[in-house]
Each structure stands twice: as structure tokens, then as C-alpha cells.
Amino acid sequence: xxxxxxxxxxxxxxxxxxxxxxxxxxxxxxxxxxxxxxxxxxxxxxxxxxxxxxxxxxxxxxxxxxxxxxxxxxxxxxxxxxxxxxxxxxxxxxxxxxxxxxxxxxxxxxxxxxx
Numbered sequence: 001x002x003x004x005x006x007x008x009x010x011x012x013x014x015x016x017x018x019x020x021x022x023x024x025x026x027x028x029x030x031x032x033x034x035x036x037x038x039x040x041x042x043x044x045x046x047x048x049x050x051x052x053x054x055x056x057x058x059x060x061x062x063x064x065x066x067x068x069x070x071x072x073x074x075x076x077x078x079x080x081x082x083x084x085x086x087x088x089x090x091x092x093x094x095x096x097x098x099x100x101x102x103x104x105x106x107x108x109x110x111x112x113x114x115x
Contacts, residue, residue: 002104004102007022012085020079033051034078035096037094038092049063
């Protein structure tokens with residue numbers, strides 16, 4: 001079973017930056033599209049960024065130009081560089097495969113943007 005471990009979240013002021021990491025166990029990582037998702041209180045989980053095995057990326061309109069997704073297939077790790085953070089970016093962030101997720105989710109990492 002694939003295990004996902006997210007890290008790097010925290011409390012940051014508006015305009016600040018954070019870099020999230022997600023380590024994925026299992027040899028399947030190199031072959032799947034990976035995504036970063038987020039879930040704000042009272043809202044559904046949504047995809048914010050995706051990256052193919054070859055490195056092609058796509059972003060939700062709300063984060064385009066501010067977030068950058070990347071991956072290291074050798075380390076089975078996917079990253080999310082978040083710049084110019086806004087209060088509305090506050091959420092728990094998760095990584096998983098996309099569009100068909102793995103059978104389980106990690107614990108996520110909390111990102112709070114507040115002054």
C-alpha cells in the first residue's frame with residue numbers, strides 16, 4: 001500500500017512563502033501523475049496543482065503564477081513552492097495521485113496564512 005507523508009506547512013504572514021514536501025512510498029511514483037490538493041474548513045478537497053511523470057504541470061486559476069509544483073522521481077517526492085500567500089490559501093494540503101488517487105491519503109500539512 002502506498003504511503004504519503006506531507007510536511008512543510010506552518011503559519012505565515014500574507015505575502016510570505018512556504019515549501020511543502022510529500023514523500024511517497026512504493027515504486028509506482030515514477031509512473032503516475034501527482035497532485036497537490038487542499039481542503040479548507042467547511043469546503044471540499046480540491047486539486048491545486050498537478051505534475052506528470054515527465055514534468056508537465058497544470059494549476060488551478062486561484063494559484064497560477066504563485067505556486068510551483070515539482071517532483072524528484074529518484075526521491076519519490078513531490079514539492080509545492082508557494083509564494084505570495086494569501087489568507088484564502090489557508091487549508092490542509094495533501095498530495096496524492098491524479099486523477100485517480102491512491103487508496104489512502106496522508107495526514108496532510110496545515111498551512112495558515114494570517115497576520
